[in-house]
Amino acid sequence: MASVKIIETSVASGNTGGDMYDSPNGTYIKALALNTDWEYFDTQTVDGQIWYDLGGDQWISEIYAAPNINDLEVRSGTAKVADFTTATVYYSPNGSENTQDNPTPLPENSEWAYNKAATDSEGTIWFDVGRSQWVTTQEVVDEDAGGDIEWSGSGIFQYPTYSDGGINADMIRQAASDMYTSVSDDQINTIMAVAEHESGNNSNKINNWDKNAQEGHPSKGVLQFVGYTFDHYHVANHDNIWSSMDQLYALFNDATWASDISLGGWAPNGPVRFPA
Numbered sequence: 361m362a363s364v365k366i367i368e369t370s371v372a373s374g375n376t377g378g379d380m381y382d383s384p385n386g387t388y389i390k391a392l393a394l395n396t397d398w399e400y401f402d403t404q405t406v407d408g409q410i411w412y413d414l415g416g417d418q419w420i421s422e423i424y425a426a427p428n429i430n431d432l433e434v435r436s437g438t439a440k441v442a443d444f445t446t447a448t449v450y451y452s453p454n455g456s457e458n459t460q461d462n463p464t465p466l467p468e469n470s471e472w473a474y475n476k477a478a479t480d481s482e483g484t485i486w487f488d489v490g491r492s493q494w495v496t497t498q499e500v501v502d503e504d505a506g507g508d509i510e511w512s513g514s515g516i517f518q519y520p521t522y523s524d525g526g527i528n529a530d531m532i533r534q535a536a537s538d539m540y541t542s543v544s545d546d547q548i549n550t551i552m553a554v555a556e557h558e559s560g561n562n563s564n565k566i567n568n569w570d571k572n573a574q575e576g577h578p579s580k581g582v583l584q585f586v587g588y589t590f591d592h593y594h595v596a597n598h599d600n601i602w603s604s605m606d607q608l609y610a611l612f613n614d615a616t617w618a619s620d621i622s623l624g625g626w627a628p629n630g631p632v633r634f635p636a
Contacts (some may be wrong), residue, residue: 361399364412364425366392367432367452367478368492378424384411389418395432398425408456423492426452428481430544439487439500440471442634447499453478453486458493466495471503482618483541497540498615498633526561527552527582527604535608539595539633541617550621551611557623558584563604583607583626593628596636 369375370391377391384406392398398420402413410422441447446465451458466472472495474487485497529548536543543551552561559565559582567579577586582604585593590601593610600606611617616630 361401362427363397363399364420364427365429365432365478366394366396366398366420366424367426367429367476368424368488369394370424378420380414380418380420382417382419384419384421386419392420392424394434400427405456408460409451410456422452422455426455426478426480429453429478430481431479431542433477434475435477437474437477437487438471438503439474439489439495440503441466441468441495441500445499447495449489450486450494450496451492453480453484453494453496455494461490461493466500472500477502479542482616483536483543483547484615485540485542498631501540526563527555527608531605532608535605536612539609539612541612547618547621550623551608553623554621554626555582558582558626563602563607581607583611585610589628593632594636595634599636 366378368378370377370379372379372388373391377393380389380392381387382389384404398414400412400414404411404413411419412422412425413419446468448465449458449462450456472489474489476488478486480486486494487500487502488494529552532543532548532551555561561582563582565581565584567573567584570579572579572586577588579586580601585601585607587601590607590610593613594606595609595613598606598609611621611628613633614620614628614630615633617628620626620628620630
């Protein structure tokens with residue numbers, strides 16, 4: 361059964377939970393506590409907002425609830441819109457666009473205080489920059505993340521350099537953190553299995569026999585990127601296809617990496633998160 365997590369609170373509840381109604385835009389019943397999970401049975405879209413049917417004439421809006429949220433953290437920080445894009449505002453993570461409060465996207469280089477961070481099932485992090493106003497790390501960066509990441513002023517991040525060789529769990533976690541995404545233990549195991557399957561976890565591996573090689577584009581490196589695919593997904597200043605860390609950055613630069621990485625012939629298919 362599908363479920364939603366309570367991601368927002370209301371003034372009416374004393375900022376303790378999300379409002380539940382007897383029907384979409386109906387009569388208020390009670391508040392559901394923040395960060396709790398509730399099964400839902402159906403959805404309706406009313407006035408541009410998704411409503412979740414919790415059963416027994418109990419409905420909650422996407423303003424207060426979202427599906428496929430693995431983690432919700434109440435913390436403060438600053439989200440900055442990169443200078444190569446604008447940021448769309450949503451009612452909830454992966455929800456409907458909130459054009460009521462934000463008729464236009466947030467402008468490039470603008471900074472917005474956030475009070476909550478949510479991580480969805482794809483590993484994407486979302487920031488709550490205002491009541492029912494969420495932005496994604498596919499379009500903004502967390503200026504309070506710390507670590508070795510520095511904003512270069514040109515919309516491109518500068519990342520630390522790592523030695524070549526195979527990959528390990530620590531490298532995967534570091535690459536995911538550097539790319540403002542999160543990775544679960546199961547996903548780490550999958551990435552490690554792909555590296556073992558594709559290259560024997562060898563950054564110097566080159567495939568000279570398959571169709572790509574016959575067409576003059578052999579796959580290379582620990583995750584066996586084809587050259588033009590790596591060129592498309594690589595991160596600025598990390599364009600060495602033989603570098604295991606650069607390949608991990610390219611992997612996490614795929615907006616749909618979590619669903620694209622799999623055994624038996626994986627390939628990135630999503631939009632580029634941070635164009636080089």
